[in-house]
Amino acid sequence: KQEVTQIPAALSVPEGENLVLNCSFTDSAIYNLQWFRQDPGKGLTSLLLIQSSQREQTSGRLNASLDKSSGRSTLYIAASQPGDSATYLCAVEETSGSRLTFGEGTQLTVNP
């Protein structure tokens, strides 16, 4: 059974810092991995999707890497801003069209 773990559970940083969120998964046979952002009371917004054959994806100040063999992914946020404050969720999809298995998320607070 696939299990996804995210570390840390919560993170508070001053504005401008670069930071790394970690995600690990127990079964390396995945189809893809996604990082989502969730604001309080809102649904999930997809940030980056990495296919199993890819090593990383970038979007603006966000960079996500995937090391399938070790069962790990990291989300790097450069020059953090207060508007980045949210919960960040990592999810894996084991086969095309199957369910997403989510981690419990990292709650990020960026202080002005």
Added chain:
Amino acid sequence: EAGVAQSPRYKIIEKRQSVAFWCNPISGHATLYWYQQILGQGPKLLIQFQNNGVVDDSQLPKDRFSAERLKGVDSTLKIQPAKLEDSAVYLCASSPPALDYEQYFGPGTRLTVT
């Protein structure tokens, strides 16, 4: 492009009552998902539809939860009777019929069972 629509946004009921949630996916999206997100946890899949058919309902508590997707478009999720532990956000997501797709999520329905 309109996003995934869900209603109601909030619902408070007493235990043993019934409740229903509605989801309208993005136009043309063949796959529809219902997830349950308990406070402090990641979402967990309850049921997945491909057009009208159920693909995965292995984590759906079938003694109290039911879902349907009429005509392969809108979907309803029902809980009857509700328990305290059903308090959660119920998220609907949809994805297009393509190989390298991603799931698009609605705003969710926050259910409180008292």
